[in-house]
Amino acid sequence: MTTSEKTTETKTTEEAAGTRIPVTESEPAPRARRWNPAAVLAPTAVFALVIGIWYFASYEILAPSRRFLLPPPQEVLSKGLFGSSAPDMWHALERTSVVALTGLAIAVVLGIAWAILMSQAGWAELALFPYAVVMQCIPILALVPLIGFWFGFGFVARVFVCVLIALFPVVSNTLFGLKSVDQGLRDLFALRGTGRLTVLRKLEFPAALPAIFAGVRISAGLSVVGAIVGDFFFKQGDPGIGILIDNYRSRLQAPQLFAAILLASALGVVVFGLFGWISRRVVGNWYDTSRR
Incomplete structure (x- = not known):
């Protein structure tokens, strides 16, 4: 590669980057572990659903005389x-x-x-x-x-x-x-x-x-x-x-x-x-x- 070709390639790289900073390759930084609200909300929602079904079965499905089978x-x-x-x-x-x-x-x-x-x-x-x-x-x-x-x-x-x-x-x-x-x-x-x-x-x-x-x-x-x-x-x-x-x-x-x-x-x-x-x-x- 001639000197003029190297100069042209350098200018093209600088223009593509929009700056005069040399282009270097580096490994992407590891992503930080973020708190996921779904990890708490999803189990909580399922727990609330189970408790609701439990209450419904105790008070609506079972008669008072048979409520001992599933106490609230x-x-x-x-x-x-x-x-x-x-x-x-x-x-x-x-x-x-x-x-x-x-x-x-x-x-x-x-x-x-x-x-x-x-x-x-x-x-x-x-x-x-x-x-x-x-x-x-x-x-x-x-x-x-x-x-x-x-x-x-x-x-x-x-x-x-x-x-x-x-x-x-x-x-x-x-x-x-x-x-x-x-x-x-x-x-x-x-x-x-x-x-x-x-x-x-x-x-x-x-x-x-x-x-x-x-x-x-x-x-x-x-x-x-x-x-x-x-x-x-x-x-x-x-x-x-x-x-x-x-x-x-x-x-x-x-x-x-x-x-x-x-x-x-x-x-x-x-x-x-x-x-x-x-x-x-x-x-x-x-x-x-x-x-x-």
């Missing part, structure tokens, strides 16, 4: 969450939380170790993964009586039920994350002669963290279900929220029953949200942002 929300609050039964509910919720979190912690440790073993050896995956599927497919209610015979009817048996229910999502999601690492990155580590443990520690495990936390969040809700299921069958020792639900059902105490069910649901939501927050703190926003 204010009765659930006054007689249940803030009534004379409230202390028993909160103590039972605390015991159920301890059982659920203990079972979840054990399931996470065992599930991640199980998945790592299968990801490092093909024979281990062929030998062990079918039993993880079998464990998931066996009806837990069929095993609960046997668990009671083997481990008694106290804390250990309840935790064991939680582990059985919460284990499979951690195993399957962790294994999926470990085996979904980009092949180009694997080749790069292989070119440098990196050992298997180093690849696992610096490549596979960090890349699998989003999938691991997805499995943990699923298992968090399942562990609460396992704690309540254990309460229904192991009606000994300190009562959990499941025992209270069964007692209120047998006594036809509808407001207390609904309040206990709401507390159990709230526990599952809180545990699910807790691990979602931990996931965002550990993994960061890189995983979600890259897929927008």
